[in-house]
Amino acid sequence: MKATWEKIEKNLGVLEVEVDAERVTAALDKAFNKVVKKANVPGFRKGKVPRPIFESRFGVESLYQDAIDILLPEAYGEAVEQTDIFPVDRPEVDIEQFAKGQSFIFKAKITVKPEVKLGDYKGLEVPVQKAEVTEEELSAELARLQERHAELVVVEEEAAANGDIAVIDFDGYVDDVPFEGGKAERHSLELGSNSFIPGFEEQVVGMATGDFKDVEVTFPDEYHAENLAGKKAVFKVKLHEIKRKQLPALDDEFAKDVSEFETLDEYKADLKAQLESRKEEELKGLRENAVVDKAAANAEVEIPEAMINSEVENMVRDFDTRLRQQGMNMDMFLSFSGQTREDLQNQMKGDAEKRVRNNLVLEVIAKQENIEVSEEEVNEELATMAEAYKRTPEEIRSILAANGSLGSLSEELSLRKTIDFLVSNSVEVEAVEEAPAAEDTKAE
Structure with a gap:
């Protein structure tokens, strides 16, 4: 041939x-x-x-x-x-x-895959920040944990307020005609969550236990049910019960309940260390992204539209998978958000182009620097995956081979090694804080 x-x-x-x-x-x-x-x-x-x-x-x-x-x-x-x-x-x-x-x-x-003309990729300056945790951040984390461990108590004498759980019956009408999905009994609604039609929750605020009220709202123009979009509606609401979060006190008993520590001070010290570790990981990721973005910006490459479109489809599939893990699917998301699949694809296009560009540049740098992945490194990664999925390395290898993904694993490891190479060959500089915008002193 x-x-x-x-x-x-x-x-x-x-x-x-x-x-x-x-x-x-x-x-x-x-x-x-x-x-x-x-x-x-x-x-x-x-x-x-x-x-x-x-x-x-x-x-x-x-x-x-x-x-x-x-x-x-x-x-x-x-x-x-x-x-x-x-x-x-x-x-x-x-x-x-x-x-x-x-x-x-x-x-x-x-x-075909485009040619990449590399620019500078060694000695790139990247801002470095210290993984310090402020008292405000520690307090915010403790407040979040208080919220998570709060108890719901029934409020008898007070009116409903934002943050309360209102247990309600509602019956909705458009032009005095009930509509499908507009009726429920003893529905628990967190006031201020914005999970209902705009304007609904605000009108429940102030109601007391046993109150009846007509709540008037207008469905958004982009509402997923076309027969209701833009229509005015009246909901007949009865408030059965008000539940309010009761936060636990921040004391030694709280520490004992939520951790293995005996005192609040010990728990706070451990929590601060966890936050510092988490922040270190975040800063590490930011530094990696910064050095890759700079190396890609210094390179010359014309990306075919087909590669961008292919990456967009990969991103859409990944997004759909995440939705399904949350008990949703793409059709439901598009309906609720008032978007089309094309709208979603257009939103992803910029990130897709950046991903393709960065990966192309990393591939060429790996080739330029003779960065290769050994069989031992592949086996180590398979062992890590096996531990995470409670399988044997041989089972993981077989699954990847059957899916045609074993080669992709080596490519992923090569990209990681290349990013590590860029970071180790970069130069740390102090992060410069942006000066606050000057006030406009021009006389009126």
Whole structure:
């Protein structure tokens, strides 16, 4: 087989392939063995029609498309490997020649991975910050833990306020007609959570236990139920009960309840250490992002639209997976947010382009610096994954191999090593705080 690659512009080129006649004959044989099983010829059972009689009745040309479908993918794959190109989109294939006894010639217009011209990537300056935890941050974390361990107590004499849980019945009407989904009994609603139609919760604030009230609201114009979008509605509301969070006191008993420590001071010291560790990880991530962004900004690369679109689809799939883990799905999210799938894709496009650019630059830096991943490093990562998923390393390897993801694991490890290389070769500089904006002293 002969294959030639000619670049015609930027990341676009033409791959011309010629496959010898012997392989064409073999592909026609496979095509015949496939279609003869369904061929209806008087006097012969299906699958038993002799080849000469089949070709005489239907013509050898009837086998061409099936033969092309058999031969083209394998020939294309071999040609890509032979010419050492990296396609990033489906090729546009033009069949030049295909016939019995002749070679198979086709051309494929292909978008390939772009060339990257590296700029400076060593000695990059990145701001460094200390992982210090302030008293305000420690107090905020303690307050959050108080909230988590708060008890709900029934309030008898006071009116409902923001932050309370109101247990209500409601019955909704549009133009004096009840609508689907507008009725519930003893529904627990956290006031101030903005989980209901705008304006609803504010009108429940101030109600007392046993009160009745007509709550008037207007559905948002982008409301997911089109028959209600923009409509005015009246909800007849009855307040059954008010529950209010009662925060535990910050004392030694609290520390004993929520930790293994005996005193609040011991617990606060441990909590501060945890916050410092968490902040160190966050700052480490920020430094890694900063050095990669700078290296990518210094490089020259023209990214094909196909690569960006592919990354957008990956991001959409990941987002859908996270939604499902939260008991939601993409259709529900789009309905609630009033967006279309295209809107979501457009929002992700900027981040997708940045991801593609950064990964392309990291790949070339890894090649430039001979950064490779050893089998031992792969095995270590498999062992880490096995521990996390309560499987054996061999099981994890088999699962990744079956999914075709084992190579991706090596690529991921290579990217991590390259990022570590960039960080170790960067220069720490003190973070400069932005000066506050000067007040406008211009006389009116």
